[in-house]
Amino acid sequence: MEGSWFHRKRFPLYLVLSLLLQGRGVTFTINCSGFGRHGADPTALNSVFERRAFRPVTNVSVPTRVNISFTMSAILDVDEQLHLLLSFLWLEMVWDNPFISWNPEECEGITKMSMAAKNLWLPDIFIIEFMDVDKTPKDLTAYVSNEGRIRYKKPMKVASICDLDIFYFPFDAQNCTLTFSSFLYTVDNMLLGMEKEVWEITDTSRDILQAHGEWELLGINKATAKMSVGANLYDQITFYVAIRRRPSLYVINLLVPSGFLLAIDALSFYLPVESGNRVPFKITLLLGYNVFLLMMNDLLPTSGTPLISVYFALCLSLMVLSLLETVFITHLLHLATTQPPPLPRWLHSLLLSCTSPGRCCPTAPQKGNEGLGLTPTHLPGAKEPEVSAGQKPGPVEAEPTGGSEQTRAQWEHGAQRQQSVELWVQFSHVMDTLLFRLYLLFMASSNLTVISLWNT
Template sequence: MERGWSTRRGVFLCLAVSLLPPGRANTFAINCSGFHQHGVDPAAFQAIFNQKAFRPVTNYTIPTQVNISFTLSAILDVDAQLQLLTSFLWLNMVWDNSFISWDPKECGHVNKFTVTAENLWLPDIFIVESMNVDQTPEGLSAFVTNDGHVVYSKPMRVTSICSLDIFYFPFDEQNCTLTFSSFIYTVDSMLLGMDKEVWEITDTSQDIVRTQGEWELLGISKATPRMFVGSSLYDQIMFYVAIRRRPSLYVINLLVPSGFLVAIDALSFYLPAESGNRAPFKITLLLGYNVFLLLMKDLLPASGTPLISVYFALCLSLMVLSLLETVFITYLLHLATTQPPPMPRWLHSLLLLCTCPRKCCPMAPHKGNQGLGLTPAQLPGLKEPVELVGKAPGPGEAALTGVSGGTGAQREQEAQEQRRVELWVEFSHMMDTLLFRLYLLFLASSILTVIGLWNT
């Protein structure tokens, strides 16, 4: 019984071997006679198409070499909040199919034609960072040569994870990674290589995406580390895609209007504080700046704290500080014209240091206007000392009072009050000067920072 079964099994094996297409060593030789007259005969390739479920090698100890390259044709979106890069690329894969072989002389000198991709074995190459399912269009074809060389290209819309650093927005540069690997075949079954050099991939991609979108492609580099998953070792190729944002849109729509508003607020220091027009003007500017920020919030990143947000916060803080200083100065001038309080000694010393830092200014108060070298004409918007404090009594009034020393004491008191007025007015002018210089320093540093970031 066992001998009969062995005999039948041997007969079936011989029959199966005899049905295989005749060919050269380890290949399925395709009989393509008549192709030049009647076109390609599908029956000649049917035996090969039936093998598409298996890796196309005759010796399974030899891994299949798959060479890949891609062309980055568009950078569609960079989502800073979700940390995602959406790009469109064409993936090219090249490998050898040991089952395909024919003689071009017998086939009308045909050495290459296209075959529908669904009839061939395709390598399971995927992008590790991809966050979406590969939706390859149907009906794609691959080029097949007479020696079994297969060239297959497919378009891919890839949404991949990318660690984005938006601190220097809108002058930021990002470096995203695209890792190509197989999720089934280990290094014992598949090895990955390069179909093109990296500089060729970079040049082709830059020529295509040069004038498209918000982002500019800087360059592409690669690395070839291998990845362990448990005890299995997988081959992979990592491409580092460096991109840079084009900042023109954000400079024109964000930085320039903000700079103009701050500059106008700085020029408002030329309005006399005692006139009462400066505070309403600054309030209007502050409201306008808040409206500007509300309208432009869609252009700013939704997550993180970029440098431009810090800049806007500083502009807003400076404008609020300017408004508070204006209110304080207006209060000081009003107080100085009604009932000027004595100035503290430390504040008087600071005022003397700021007004005459290169002179040896004594700490004690001076008589008249000698302490600061001021005259009533140098106090814009203020009335004459006699009008502020009260008119000095004439000789006739002094005679009527009968007090000979009263006039001298009253004049001394009026002179002291006038000195207080002059000190507080000078202090208000000093605060205006310091804040105005702070505005100029902030504007200059902002312009230099923008120029430096844009050039680098």
């Protein structure tokens, strides 16, 4: 009773060992008597198909070496929000099955054949960064040589996690990793190797990717390291995939229109501020820039703060500042033509120093409004000084030769008011020129800073 119970418990172990050790001491040569014009005889490989659940080795202590390589045929998408790289790979795995062997001379000269992969033992190679369900098609085939070398290729749509840096968008380059490892077999049972050199993988992938797509492949490097999980040690190969975005789409649709709108805003300073057309023009331009940003928002990353968003915010700020400057100058001119207050002495001295020749200050009218081509009577709301009946209008500097004291007082008051208007108008134009040059300086420095950051 005890002996029979012992044999019943040990029977599955004996069955496994008999399958693994079946054929020890023999050549494992497949009988080719069924081979002919119609291909191989399926019954000739039954002994191999029966072992597909077990790792194909004649000695369980010897690890199976699996050589891998891949071809990146497409970069489908890069999700900046989820930090995912969606790519399409052709994975190739090569290993030896010692239980498969035949003599080509006895088998109609056949050196290799294809058979259903489901009838063979397949290594469980997976990508550690994989973040989706494996959708590899079923019922794939594998090529088997007469020496027992199995070559298995499968297409993979890989959604792998990648640490993306979008600060330099759209001139960004990313470095993603693809780590191949076994899920079940440790280094005692499986070792990984390279079927192709890294430069071959890179050249093949670059030749396929170079003709289309938003991303271009810069290069592929590899590193081999062991992964420790608890007390188990797994072999793995890590590939570093460097890709770079092609920025032409974003330069044409985002940067060039934004640069044109900013240049038009700078040129609008040449519109005469006293005409009253500069403020409506700048408001229309600012509204158009906001509509442009809303329309192009879909092209920008939805997460993080890329440098291009800072650039757009800077352009918008410059337009708002130019509008505020125009409002300020318009207010000064309105003040000069209605009730101009006396110009402070320090401001008058500063105005004289700025308008004197040889100063590194904005150009201002040299005398009165001659340099402006504008007289206070042409400004909105300006009125000529009142003169008494019978008095000839003449130069402001000439004193009347006759008239009452009241007429003299009116003349002096009008002369003082006209002089105050001239000073305020002159000051307004000097401030307009000064702020315009500061605007250009700030715009040039900020744009050069952004461009230098993109170049790095």
